Amino acid sequence: MRTYATVNLNAKRVENLMHRFFDAARLDIEILDRFGKPFRPREWFLLPLPVIEQAVPMLLDGSIVRYRYDMPRGRIVRKTGG
Numbered sequence: 001m002r003t004y005a006t007v008n009l010n011a012k013r014v015e016n017l018m019h020r021f022f023d024a025a026r027l028d029i030e031i032l033d034r035f036g037k038p039f040r041p042r043e044w045f046l047l048p049l050p051v052i053e054q055a056v057p058m059l060l061d062g063s064i065v066r067y068r069y070d071m072p073r074g075r076i077v078r079k080t081g082g
Contacts (some may be wrong), residue, residue: 001059002049002052003009003054004056006060009060014059017059017064018055018059019042021049021055021059021064021068022045022069024069024071025045025046025047025069025071026044026045027039027041027044027045027046029041029044034051047074048074051069051074051075051076054076055069055076058076064077066078067079
């Protein structure tokens, strides 16, 4: 687990951007809550920590829009085309 200080940024917006960027790595699992009700967590991702550490400064400086997360290769790559 890591925490990052963001100054003058909306924390919810930063979180939403990270979720969209890493959507391909979102864990697709259904578990039962303590009452036996099925639950699909949306906050769990399968990501190497170095990839997250690479993405945070990119998000903060805005350069992340030129990249995407390549799930099969487990790394951030520059977008191609359009």
